Amino acid sequence: MSRFFITTPIYYINAEPHLGHAYTTMVADAVARAHRLMGDDVFFLTGTDEHGQKVERAAQKSGEGTVAFADRTAQKFRDLLPALNISNDDFIRTTEPRHFAASQALWRLVRDRGFIYKDRYQGWYCTVDEVFVPEKQLVEGRCPLCNSVVEKLEEESYFFRMSAFQQTLLAHYRQHPEFVTPDHRRNEMLAFLEAGLDDLSISRTSFTWGIPVPDDPAHVMYVWFDALTNYMTAVGYGSDAPEQQQRFAHYWPADVHLIGKEIVRQHAIYWPAFLLAAGLPLPKRIMSHGWWLMEGAKMSKSKGNVVRPQDYVQHFGLDAVRYFVFREMVFGQDANFADDAILTRYNADLANDFGNLASRATTMIHRSCGGVVPAPDAALLEREPERALRSTLDRVVPAVRALVEEFQLSAALREIWEVVAASNRYIVVREPWKLAKSGSAQELHTALFVAADTLRVIAELLRPFMPDTGERTLAMLGVTPSATAWVDLRAGTLAPGGTLGTTVPLFPRIEHSVEELRLMADDTTQGAVPQTPAPSAPAQAPAHAPAPAQAAIPATTEAPKIAIDDFMKVELRTAKVLTAERVPKSSKLLKLFVDTGIDQRTIVAGIAEAYEPESLVGRTIGIVFNLKPAKLMGIESNGMVLAASAEGQKPILISFGDNPPPPGSRIR
Ligand code: MSP
Numbered sequence: 001m002s003r004f005f006i007t008t009p010i011y012y013i014n015a016e017p018h019l020g021h022a023y024t025t026m027v028a029d030a031v032a033r034a035h036r037l038m039g040d041d042v043f044f045l046t047g048t049d050e051h052g053q054k055v056e057r058a059a060q061k062s063g064e065g066t067v068a069f070a071d072r073t074a075q076k077f078r079d080l081l082p083a084l085n086i087s088n089d090d091f092i093r094t095t096e097p098r099h100f101a102a103s104q105a106l107w108r109l110v111r112d113r114g115f116i117y118k119d120r121y122q123g124w125y126c127t128v129d130e131v132f133v134p135e136k137q138l139v140e141g142r143c144p145l146c147n148s149v150v151e152k153l154e155e156e157s158y159f160f161r162m163s164a165f166q167q168t169l170l171a172h173y174r175q176h177p178e179f180v181t182p183d184h185r186r187n188e189m190l191a192f193l194e195a196g197l198d199d200l201s202i203s204r205t206s207f208t209w210g211i212p213v214p215d216d217p218a219h220v221m222y223v224w225f226d227a228l229t230n231y232m233t234a235v236g237y238g239s240d241a242p243e244q245q246q247r248f249a250h251y252w253p254a255d256v257h258l259i260g261k262e263i264v265r266q267h268a269i270y271w272p273a274f275l276l277a278a279g280l281p282l283p284k285r286i287m288s289h290g291w292w293l294m295e296g297a298k299m300s301k302s303k304g305n306v307v308r309p310q311d312y313v314q315h316f317g318l319d320a321v322r323y324f325v326f327r328e329m330v331f332g333q334d335a336n337f338a339d340d341a342i343l344t345r346y347n348a349d350l351a352n353d354f355g356n357l358a359s360r361a362t363t364m365i366h367r368s369c370g371g372v373v374p375a376p377d378a379a380l381l382e383r384e385p386e387r388a389l390r391s392t393l394d395r396v397v398p399a400v401r402a403l404v405e406e407f408q409l410s411a412a413l414r415e416i417w418e419v420v421a422a423s424n425r426y427i428v429v430r431e432p433w434k435l436a437k438s439g440s441a442q443e444l445h446t447a448l449f450v451a452a453d454t455l456r457v458i459a460e461l462l463r464p465f466m467p468d469t470g471e472r473t474l475a476m477l478g479v480t481p482s483a484t485a486w487v488d489l490r491a492g493t494l495a496p497g498g499t500l501g502t503t504v505p506l507f508p509r510i511e512h513s514v515e516e517l518r519l520m521a522d523d524t525t526q527g528a529v530p531q532t533p534a535p536s537a538p539a540q541a542p543a544h545a546p547a548p549a550q551a552a553i554p555a556t557t558e559a560p561k562i563a564i565d566d567f568m569k570v571e572l573r574t575a576k577v578l579t580a581e582r583v584p585k586s587s588k589l590l591k592l593f594v595d596t597g598i599d600q601r602t603i604v605a606g607i608a609e610a611y612e613p614e615s616l617v618g619r620t621i622g623i624v625f626n627l628k629p630a631k632l633m634g635i636e637s638n639g640m641v642l643a644a645s646a647e648g649q650k651p652i653l654i655s656f657g658d659n660p661p662p663p664g665s666r667i668r
């Protein structure tokens with residue numbers, strides 16, 4: 001069992017957590033989960049960076065005391081973790097006593113080894129990035145990183161003798177080409193190192209919100225000296241307790257510091273220099289990812305263009321959001337966050353490709369084998385396309401493992417989706433529905449076994465990325481998730497004779513446009529739309545949506561059986577359309593005014609792409625009569641029209657022929 005210690009940056013608490021922060025934490029989570037499944041002894045750390053002038057000023061502005069401000073805002077980052085299903089082992093706050101002890105211990109060690117001296121600092125400081133900016137790097141008096149105005153500082157300061165480590169760091173980079181990934185960041189750091197290192201000012205006297213410098217409390221530590229030390233604090237550094245010292249010996253050095261591209265220098269130069277000065281081992285890898293952009297600009301609080309992950313989780317479900325960010329961002333490069341792209345991926349990759357596969361592979365076993373995994377025929381397994389599917393799996397499983405170890409989550413998901421596509425093709429080629437009618441039992445059982453067995457491997461592979469989906473799919477297959485499933489994952493290991501669980505729809509199609517989803521969210525926040533999916537549930541189309549626009553459950557889904565009483569709770573009745581018109585700014589919605597025989601009311605229906613409004617006037621339709629009212633595009637809809645839509649096709653209203661029953665007739 002290898003040890004695997006992975007960290008995220010600790011986040012500044014002056015901003016609300018946004019998708020950028022959530023992304024780093026989700027990536028670290030997926031990699032940590034994968035390592036656990038590979039049997040590693042994982043320690044996964046995240047937390048908050050709470051000191052420094054920026055936080056002190058934000059606290060002053062808020063009118064709270066600094067401690068109260070820090071407690072409140074750090075909690076927002078902590079609260080995001082369960083909402084994103086993050087499996088961190090610890091959450092560190094730099095305001096904790098254990099961290100004061102660790103930072104001061106590191107300071108003393110570096111000082112006692114002769115790498116800290118006192119001098120006067122004169123220069124420019126960017127409070128937003130908490131960095132000193134050399135005069136030659138200023139861009140018209142502004143910080144080259146974030147474009148904010150820098151401040152002139154002139155104060156007594158402690159300095160870290162960083163210049164002493166140029167050669168040692170260069171040698172380290174040469175001996176460990178994997179130290180900084182991706183390569184273009186490594187090259188930037190090499191260029192920076194080759195240009196020579198200046199000593200670094202590492203204390204401040206102009207504010208007090210920080211960790212006091214040992215033996216000189218007029219100074220607080222430079223926030224990055226304190227912040228970087230968090231990675232050691234959490235595994236026991238600075239503690240006198242023997243068990244903590246053992247933990248430190250066990251877990252340090254970290255295997256990976258996962259960070260965004262803007263803080264590579266602090267992690268790949270400052271931090272290793274501090275550690276070299278202390279005589280401590282260096283982290284093995286610094287992996288840096290790109291930025292999420294909104295219309296080409298970095299998502300950040302100062303630009304006011306941030307995406308709140310919670311909003312997307314509400315629309316699409318958590319696992320769909322996780323899938324999207326992993327799939328869309330190629331590690332190391334920037335990616336654009338676009339609503340259309342997430343909707344398209346949801347419907348194409350999740351609802352269509354994977355959702356249908358999961359539903360078909362299990363439903364057929366329910367229908368033809370009483371829900372019990374059939375035994376395959378050994379000879380039939382040796383035919384094509386069975387062999388080809390098996391060899392695809394044999395290639396993909398180790399490929400996914402290797403890609404995840406290199407943080408290539410997008411490529412790993414692409415590989416998994418190749419298997420999803422291959423399994424869907426397999427089902428089409430074998431046509432088990434035909435075999436059930438006219439084929440041999442061996443042929444049918446082999447085909448159903450292979451489909452279910454492949455689905456099982458896919459479900460196991462998906463667990464780090466979409467933990468809930470992976471486990472729900474395994475539950476559908478009647479497989480108990482094992483903590484170390486990736487150790488010996490391969491095709492052909494699903495046990496015949498096992499009983500399947502219930503097939504549930506995992507990713508119902510969402511037929512709404514992005515625009516409609518947004519408007520519904522607005523209604524939700526005004527309290528008009530009552531239902532949002534539970535955090536652990538997959539995406540559901542909101543319950544108030546008109547029938548055809550409602551997320552369609554794939555035809556092959558075996559939903560749980562309901563009693564007649566449950567069905568009778570839904571009042572289905574006929575109604576006559578009195579007027580019909582398009583809903584402005586919506587391509588899908590029509591506003592119908594109908595006579596229900598009992599009253600006259602407005603119903604908004606998602607059938608504009610299938611029917612001209614005029615063609616509906618005078619027509620008798622079926623409606624859900626007793627549905628709670630809901631607002632759609634600002635219009636109150638009282639009920640829902642009944643229509644059927646085949647996969648990817650336009651909806652068709654149920655019809656009552658030339659002699660329709662009068663409005664208000666009950667449909668049952
Ligand atoms: N507190 C420092 C880190 C100290 S680590 C010892 C810090 N905090 S931060 O709150 O600004 O978080 C920065 C991190 O958030 C980035 O490195 C990245 O992981 C994540 N992101 C913030 N905005 C981002 C995007 N727009 N896109 C992707 N990730 C981004 O820096």
